[in-house]
Amino acid sequence: MELPLFAVLQRTPRVAVTVSLVLFSLTIVPALYSLLANPIFHLSISSSETEGPLPSDHMLLNHMNSPSSDDPSSLVTTSTSRTQIRDDELRCDLFNGEWIPNDESPYYNNTTCWAIQEHQNCMKFGRPDTGFMRWRWKPDGCDLPIFDPQEFLEMVRGESMGFVGDSISRNQVQSLLCLLSRVEIPQDISSSPDKAFKVWNYTSYNFTLQAMWSPFLVKTTKADPTDPECYLFNLYLDEYDTKWTSQINQLDYLVISSGHWFSRPVIFYENENISGCQYCGLPNTTQLPSYYGYRKALRTSLRAILENFKGLAVLRSFSPHHFEGGPWDKGGDCVRTRPYRRNETIPEVADLKNHDIQLEEFRAAAEEGMKKMGLRLRLMDTTQAMLLRPDGHPGRYGHLQTTNVSLRNDCIHWCLPGPIDTWNDILLQMMKTEK
Template sequence: MHTRDMAKNPTTSSALLVPILASLFFLLVIVVSLSYDKVDYILPIRIFEHQEQVETRSSSTSVSNQEAECDLFSGRWVFDDETRPLYSGTQCKYMHDEVACEKYGRRDLKHQQWRWQPNGCDIPRFDAHELLTRLKGKRMVFVGDSLNRNQWVSMVCMVESIVSSEKKSMIYNGSLLSFRAKDFNASIDFYWSPLLVESNCDDPVLHRMTNRIMRISIEKHARQWTDADILVFNSYLWWKKPGMKMKVLHGSFEDEIENLEELEMAEGFQLALKEWSNWLELNQNPNVKLFFVSLSPTHVWSESPFRIVTLLYSISKLRMKVDFGRGDEWGAASDQNCYNETEPIHEEGYASRGSDYKMLHMVESTVAKMRRKGMSVQILNITQLSEYRKDGHPSVYRRYWVNITQEQLAEPSSYSDCTHWCVPGVPDAWNELLYSYIVSQQV
């Protein structure tokens, strides 16, 4: 069309101007987004080596001196259909339906047959009898959110098959779930505490609050695990909510008038970590083994300036499909998430846009301060090894506690769970790493 024709037709001119301006704005935000990623996501993860003297008990169960010096969290996934899976997901008596992928129709089970192989050393072969022997007369408690419960379910399934039916039990008591192996007088528990500190999300069933409120106190929760011999904490998912603020309650949840202060989520997370570390410093038995599990990555879309612009671009009627995936990170379509993924990511050092490494560094900084005060805390850094496992999520193969709409059913990726993990699967490797520390210490 000639210039004079465009001048005569202002509607056409405006229609062409919109995509040009949108494209310029789009490119600008991409540049900003890329620089944002470099700051927040590509920072190296510092590993804190555990300082305890390793006691070599036997070649089959102990971590050797070479292994103790090795970075267990740096390595690769090796396909191993001879020793994996470590147990049957359909036969585990205490499996949870939200992670029971095989039960809910997943037929490709290759995700169960990958073994984590650290660079330069080996993880001790998991031995359920050895673990329960170490836990004889003891209590291990996983404290945190649904990802920590995911790991707990894995651990229970890894050990329960060697205990006869009449010698094991599961007790459900609100936020506390307790597996007991009677012959060993051992308990492996999970306690629901998604923000670590007291909050309005503490109900084990009714906890999906859009208006999240925390109280900077851990006393109420700590009463449930003060007698534990091993504590495995986590907290991340409930702080990773784009656009949401955290409200801090000054006072009690029972007060008629609530005194609330609004903070950014990251600020709230920092306060929770401070309260957690202070309480442990003042109250915890120094003989208790403390672990903090690092952030568990997702393989689904995340809020970012890039995605906001994509949405605006779509709204401007330029007929561009909105991106609700992150498949472009591993060579798939940009709108692809974990749905139908059957292979790990093999790119060494892969780090997704969706993982907030700033929050991991907050944990590292907190733990470093605790260690300088003489406290023994080990970060179980499962982040990098889990980043590779886009194939390990339940996707649509799980029980959903709300009805799936016809629109969602027509597009399975729209309701895929790309946050939790199939069991057997990735959490088994987390527990093998935990086991490595337990058998290398005097537990």
Template sequence: MEMASARSRPAARARQASDQIVAWAACVLVSALSLLLLVAVSSGSGAARLTGEISVLVRTTTTATTTRSSDAVDDVAAVAAAEHCDVVDGEWVRDDDDDERRPLYEPRRCPFVDEGFRCRENGRPDDVFAMWRWQPRHCTLPRFDAKNLLETLRNRRLVFVGDSIGRNQWESMLCMLATGVAGAGDGDGGGDKAAPIYEVNGSPITKHEGALSFRFRDYNCTVEHYRSPYLVRRGRRPPRRAVRSTLQLDAMDARAHRWKDADVVVFNTGHWWSRKKLNLNMSIEAAYQRAMNTLTSWVHREVNPHKSLVIFRTYSPAHTRANSNGGCAKETTPELNSSRISLHRWPGMVNPAFEPSKSGTAAAKLHLLNITLMAAQRRDGHPSVYNVAAAAGQRADCSHWCLPGVPDAWNELLYAMIVKRFS
């Protein structure tokens, strides 16, 4: 079994521009690999050559499973009618219509958002970043309906597995669902089982190494997050080595048995696959490919497609400062011209070892939630220096997202996928 060593995280310090360029290129590479892998599985082909901008891949690999009408009653019919609409081909539009209820929730009334994502409460002077919604060019997404989704999730489990960007999306979903529950904003987000929403183990919302699971009492459904930045298994620290742990690229996270019977599982990975996090005995690309192959094999082997909807959410680009045009500080509006989004080229082929399952059924079990291009346009949506209460010299966070904000749009796409699957 091949293994990779994970370096201990260094203390926060100023990063050199050259390091940031490498990190950005590696992350974009990871995004492209995930898209190509899923395309290869879906098409039954082996290796695929990259011949153009990654943005082209982003536009052409999403299926048309997420288009809905704005009326929840007509959602299923609308999806069927718009089956071939590519929801990734769209734009961010300012939502000034009070009937659209933007933002979708009031952050001060949602106890499920951790401190780093509470941008307005941390001193951000503007709130326009929360007023934008994603509009596909050739179809209409349904308006998010919390009660409709809660009813769909009744007696079911919605599980997010991944890194802290996945936690970002999970907290967004908790807040969006809480708008459909009376009294949900009155609690502290803890384990009071008399509350309409409570953490099943009594744990508070915080950065965590394990898992959190919130139960919506009246619907007997849980919305869970498992922290697994690589998705594959992490081993013990080897003796006499300056590393924190090891990665077993051919084995899923040891807690995978807790996910396989969930009704909806949303996976993500990407930000930790960089030279800043890993000291590998192989290339980052090869290690990532091995991990993705492990994921698809596990889905094929362990998941019952008649019960579970399994989704891979693509990479959410960071906007770290690599040159004079980079960074996210003082950004207040999206990049509305998607043609200006440069997602670096890279040469090469997907490793031929990534052959699809012989039975060809893995593709039917693993769905793609493609948010890469739409997230790349939202440099304005990051916490920047407002990731904690204002302090002199605060380091900008250009990876995570303010809440309410960009992850809400991802969850509107996810909402459409879930309701379509279980209606």
């Protein structure tokens, strides 16, 4: 007659001891090994904007009170904060994956968040579809947790974070402000009225957030500073933009990005002399491609970080545009309403050379940065994920729908709420890994 396992153990103590040792080997020992030998997280490396000021101070004052709890989109539903992340999350490549449906999103909207700029406020200007807000990024091999604002603010308590770059960088800052607004509305503590440099403080957490405008990353002047309509810039490719490089030694976190402005008319300076230009029309001046200037500007900015920063520095990769049917100034538009699947053929609409340059310069800087104690330089390679999101741009819904005015479509910036919120999902996960 067969007996239950516990009966066998009762009758034969030697068997009980043996089975217990086997169970101990199969469960406790591997767990202890995993705890003691946790691997170091490795990030895999794969290969004319519409400008406007940040939200004005009076907009902030009008929204100092938290959103009403009667609005479901304003409620904060957060899981218990995890100070440790799972072993599969440590090994996970966050940057290769696919977009999958997410019926729970969005986590804020254009009426509950004060920080959305007009030309990213797609629902305000009548976008008829809402499906672009209802996807989440699913990395291969793991799940990416949705941004938890309470967890983020607890993690950065008493610290400071800065974003440096162009209006796409500012786009991410506004997404972060919206995600955090479900917990707290910050105070504007900017030292000047300059909308290009904004500073907010979350008083309950003593957390400071900065947005620093530097679309070329290096020292830049207008070719004719007396002409407000002058769109020709002088780029000093080997000189720091001290407006941001002088501030980063006070930060704990730094997120830097750029790219789109390097298609504009510019004159390149090196060693205080003109080395060439692009689209400048100057006689006896070498015409150089935009990639020449971008590589050198990025290299200079990464050197500034290596020399002046001791926290966690993140280089966010190039954000592709999705103009179809023509370029941005000749009727190009972005009218798709769903993400691409990874096996779909994607039109060659985005110039990804800047992404290749970022990978190469990041590798070189990261190797150099390993020699500097305290600095952690990481890559947030979101290019693949965003290449699959032609549906996430404002397009024609970044402005009033007027039939008698010809306005360009915006297929560069990202709607809020929208796929750019995923950048902050990834940012928080990277921060948790570093912790």
